[in-house]
Amino acid sequence: MFVCICHGINEKAIQQAVSEGAKNVRDVRRSLNIGSQCGQCVRQAHQVIEQAKQTAAGAEFYAA
Numbered sequence: 472m473f474v475c476i477c478h479g480i481n482e483k484a485i486q487q488a489v490s491e492g493a494k495n496v497r498d499v500r501r502s503l504n505i506g507s508q509c510g511q512c513v514r515q516a517h518q519v520i521e522q523a524k525q526t527a528a529g530a531e532f533y534a535a
């Protein structure tokens with residue numbers, strides 16, 4: 472599903488950015504330019520980032 476229509480960014484791209492170290496919308500904006508045009512996607516991008524961080528934390532918990 473597309474999160475940022477202006478730049479054609481989907482959930483997978485955001486999840487990939489989080490796996491590469493992005494921790495918030497500002498970090499994702501630096502790498503993917505998300506939210507830099509109309510800004511409509513920022514709230515949903517935040518939700519996707521938080522979910523990706525929780526998923527990554529859970530994976531680390533079970534890997535330890």
Ligand code: FES
Binds near residue numbers: 505506511
């Ligand atoms: S939808 Fe992301 S900047 Fe417009």
